[in-house]
Amino acid sequence: MQVSNILMNRKSFIWLVSPSIIFLLIIQIYPSLYSFYLSFGKIKGGQYSFTGLKNFTRLLNNSDFYESLARTGIFTFSFLLACIGIGLILALLLSRCTKFTTLYMTIIFVPMVLSEVVGGTMWRWMFQQSFGLVQAFLNPFINNVSILSKPWGAMAIVIAASVWKQLAFTALLFLGALQTVPKELFEPAALDGATRSDMFWKITWVIIRPTVLLASIMTTIRGINALGLILATTQGGPGASTMTEAVLLYRTAWQFGRFGDAAALSVVMFLINITLGIVYIRLMRES
Amino acid sequence: MLIRSRRQIIIDNIVTHGLLIFFCLIMIFPVALSLMTSFKTKTDVMILPPRFFPPEWTLEGYIKVFQSDLIPIYMPNSAINALTATILTVILAAFAAYGFSRFKFKGSRALQLGILGLMMIPGITNLVSYYKLVSQLGILSTHLIMILVYTGFELPFGLLILKNFFDAIPIDLEEAAKIDGCSTTQVLWHIIIPLSLPGLFVAFLLILVYLWNEFLFAVTLLSANEARTAMVGLYDFQTSFEVAYHALSAASIIVLLPMLIIFILGRKTFFRAMMEGALKG
Numbered sequence: 001m002q003v004s005n006i007l008m009n010r011k012s013f014i015w016l017v018s019p020s021i022i023f024l025l026i027i028q029i030y031p032s033l034y035s036f037y038l039s040f041g042k043i044k045g046g047q048y049s050f051t052g053l054k055n056f057t058r059l060l061n062n063s064d065f066y067e068s069l070a071r072t073g074i075f076t077f078s079f080l081l082a083c084i085g086i087g088l089i090l091a092l093l094l095s096r097c098t099k100f101t102t103l104y105m106t107i108i109f110v111p112m113v114l115s116e117v118v119g120g121t122m123w124r125w126m127f128q129q130s131f132g133l134v135q136a137f138l139n140p141f142i143n144n145v146s147i148l149s150k151p152w153g154a155m156a157i158v159i160a161a162s163v164w165k166q167l168a169f170t171a172l173l174f175l176g177a178l179q180t181v182p183k184e185l186f187e188p189a190a191l192d193g194a195t196r197s198d199m200f201w202k203i204t205w206v207i208i209r210p211t212v213l214l215a216s217i218m219t220t221i222r223g224i225n226a227l228g229l230i231l232a233t234t235q236g237g238p239g240a241s242t243m244t245e246a247v248l249l250y251r252t253a254w255q256f257g258r259f260g261d262a263a264a265l266s267v268v269m270f271l272i273n274i275t276l277g278i279v280y281i282r283l284m285r286e287s
Numbered sequence: 288m289l290i291r292s293r294r295q296i297i298i299d300n301i302v303t304h305g306l307l308i309f310f311c312l313i314m315i316f317p318v319a320l321s322l323m324t325s326f327k328t329k330t331d332v333m334i335l336p337p338r339f340f341p342p343e344w345t346l347e348g349y350i351k352v353f354q355s356d357l358i359p360i361y362m363p364n365s366a367i368n369a370l371t372a373t374i375l376t377v378i379l380a381a382f383a384a385y386g387f388s389r390f391k392f393k394g395s396r397a398l399q400l401g402i403l404g405l406m407m408i409p410g411i412t413n414l415v416s417y418y419k420l421v422s423q424l425g426i427l428s429t430h431l432i433m434i435l436v437y438t439g440f441e442l443p444f445g446l447l448i449l450k451n452f453f454d455a456i457p458i459d460l461e462e463a464a465k466i467d468g469c470s471t472t473q474v475l476w477h478i479i480i481p482l483s484l485p486g487l488f489v490a491f492l493l494i495l496v497y498l499w500n501e502f503l504f505a506v507t508l509l510s511a512n513e514a515r516t517a518m519v520g521l522y523d524f525q526t527s528f529e530v531a532y533h534a535l536s537a538a539s540i541i542v543l544l545p546m547l548i549i550f551i552l553g554r555k556t557f558f559r560a561m562m563e564g565a566l567k568g
Binding site: 010012013015016017019020021023024026027028029031032034035038043090093094096097099100102104105106107108109110111113114115116117118119121122123124125126128130131132133136164167168169172173175176179221222225227228231232246249250253254259262263266267269270273274276277278280281284 | 299300303304306307310311313314315317318320321324332333334335336337338339379380382383385386387390392398400402403404405407408409411412413414415416417418419420435436438439440442443446471496499500501502503507518521522525532535536539542543546547550551554555557558561562563
């Protein structure tokens with residue numbers, strides 16, 4: 001779009017944009033740089049002393065770090081698979097129905113509108129040891145032990161709760177993409193005797209693939225950094241069985257007060273996020 | 288249309304709606320269970336085997352919540368933080384988005400990509416440095432710090448949505464007004480703002496819901512009881528109320544109600560934003 005000079009000059013551009021830029025520099029950029037600074041030192045009695053790579057070597061020699069990394073992997077991978085898979089199925093179903101669509105969408109959207117703490121409270125209650133309603137159904141199969149007290153069970157619940165909370169996001173994103181698929185393409189294909197799955201993979205999938213890819217990266221980023229819902233549901237427990245990297249960061253800083261170590265972990269997570277972010281922006285520009 | 292028999296279409300419809308109803312029931316079940324629990328008495332919460340519907344409907348749980356700090360202290364705090372930050376974000380983002388949309392400079396594109404990149408960095412990697420910086424400045428547990436952090440955090444997102452909206456407004460109108468002798472301020476006030484009201488509304492709603500629900504910054508930066516937000520208060524109830532799940536459920540319902548109402552009133556806006564990928568961040 002060609003913009004005439006009558007409308008604006010350089011000065012008004014700067015006036016319009018600089019408040020936001022200054023804000024972001026102070027509130028976002030500076031703290032990010034500050035966490036790098038913190039990660040190379042330690043604070044004792046309010047005094048900062050430079051310790052070089054000590055925080056990082058301690059972090060990388062700690063088995064907690066690797067165990068959390070594995071848990072983050074399991075959590076994120078399951079979360080991603082379910083959000084994309086179920087989200088796609090939901091979007092396909094929604095795109096095929098002509099009645100009650102808004103009603104279905106409204107209900108599916110509710111978990112997205114409520115907070116992580118509220119969601120966590122609800123899921124804890126369903127699986128409460130003695131009086132949880134869903135737990136009562138499961139009791140005969142797992143010998144009356146709360147599923148949240150089993151390491152695998154707690155992980156499964158945390159994943160399920162996270163998928164429940166996030167599902168509307170991918171489903172509606174996919175629904176938007178499905179609506180861009182031209183209907184005219186299906187008729188000749190059907191006349192040629194193509195089956196439904198043929199038509200899905202050869203037509204629909206090709207068109208929505210960029211959206212699926214973008215949604216996958218976004219979901220991965222959210223999975224890696226998921227914290228609020230896990231804290232509200234299990235607080236990382238039992239033991240450390242749902243302690244992902246994000247929970248480890250939170251606990252290191254606010255439970256054990258080891259802010260230097262937490263800052264080092266922040267830097268590691270920052271780098272992981274930046275890498276994914278760059279991939280995301282590349283894909284966004286291509287599409 | 289596809290060539291399919293009438294019978295096949297009917298079966299398709301039944302399967303589609305059946306599966307959707309099944310999904311909806313799963314999605315709403317935790318919320319419905321909490322709602323039912325919130326109307327139970329303390330003893331009915333602990334009957335075996337547990338039941339879905341309250342045997343006796345009561346407001347006991349709600350009364351207990353009304354006696355807590357949630358309604359006089361925590362909810363007003365949430366409202367002040369979220370509303371102020373949302374308004375500030377929308378104003379700042381609107382100016383910047385308008386600048387980016389209407390004026391092309393060398394480096395403007397790079398600047399926009401940089402801001403988009405900021406959106407990819409989750410709040411969690413800044414938690415530790417915020418905490419350290421804020422405690423050094425002595426402004427832990429204040430509205431000020433929450434508003435600043437929230438605004439900084441939501442600014443890139445607001446900017447992205449609003450720029451898309453401004454890009455869709457034709458520039459001819461503004462040029463005509465300029466030729467007729469309107470100043471930039473007049474153009475902004477009389478043309479741009481009225482035309483972009485829907486966009487400003489979308490940004491406002493999405494950011495408000497996010498910030499009302501925000502938990503991580505609040506739980507790490509607010510330690511004083513009088514500064515706590517509803518989410519932090521609710522998180523603390525989990526331990527202090529223990530098995531008083533009727534009160535805990537009532538608190539959950541009270542906290543989620545304002546945003547649920549906003550969502551139901553503006554649901555079309557949310558859906559459109561979602562399907563167009565406005566929430567891609």
